[in-house]
Amino acid sequence: MTEAVLDNNYVISIDTGGTKTLAGVINTKEGIIARLKRPADSRRTSKSYLNSITEIVDDLIVKSNLKRRNIKAICIGIPGALNPFTGIVSLAPNLGLKNINIKEKLQAKIPIPVIIENDVNLGALGAFKFGEAKSSKNMLAVFIGTGIGGGLILDGKIYRGSNYSAGEIGHVTVDKKGPKCNCGNKGCFEVFASRTAIAKGILEDLKANKKSVIKKMISPGKPIKSRMLATAVKAKDRIVLKHISNACDTIGLVLANSANFMNFDMIVLGGGVIEAMDYFMLPKIKESFRKYSLKDASKNIKIIANNLGDDVALYGGIALAEEFLKIKI
């Protein structure tokens, strides 16, 4: 190994989702040089969470053949409410974390700076710095999967809000008399357009004996996956097309409201549902967006699909480390 390589900076990015954990050793120049993927810890306790993180860090250092000193930060994306400056996670229900200082606890075990961030913000940072949104200044990222999350970049910087809870676009109200949402309110965006919502609508139609190719792809008690939806869309399945088209109309509506309000220059759409069938969804979303947006707000705005897939949050780790440590990674 040459001196230059020995002096390179890297971060370990860890995206800890409710169902799986993705992690990688990464820097700007080389991208991801080592990676691993694990199912989420089913015990869902803070102790098992902390142990799994330290294990991943150790494994990735071995896998990448790097020395500890080359790793400048451990950046962790967490699906929940947290403060990246204090390191306290107030609530991440899918991981079993509540009112715990993850940063401090991990820092006691790992001699490398630990930085935590909301997973959707980390994705927004990745899309903004390394995806096709690189040229933008005011960007909204919306990730559509089990739920719907949003992240905001304003004037080139991540906007976290007064209580670090900005970007909860999944819980803007679309219909005040709509179905109940997990957050306690009614008619939130995500009860109409998340994968969970699309699947629910399809299952209701199947129960009513409507015909769909998706029937033979699903097994009882298991969720309908994005790739199953994509297969059904390719087969021009009427039931699936109807529910996805309805979701696209609602997505376009919420994006138009956001753009009317914030005048973004770029909207990046990501998450399993979009990435599996962006060729079908994006034109429909844009059509709905045009219908509901103001001329000034929609002029020159670009609506694109995330081109980094699941890695987008790992790339966000580079931006997060650079922000907090003021060094180039």
Ligand SMILES: [Zn+2]
């Ligand atoms: Zn809600």
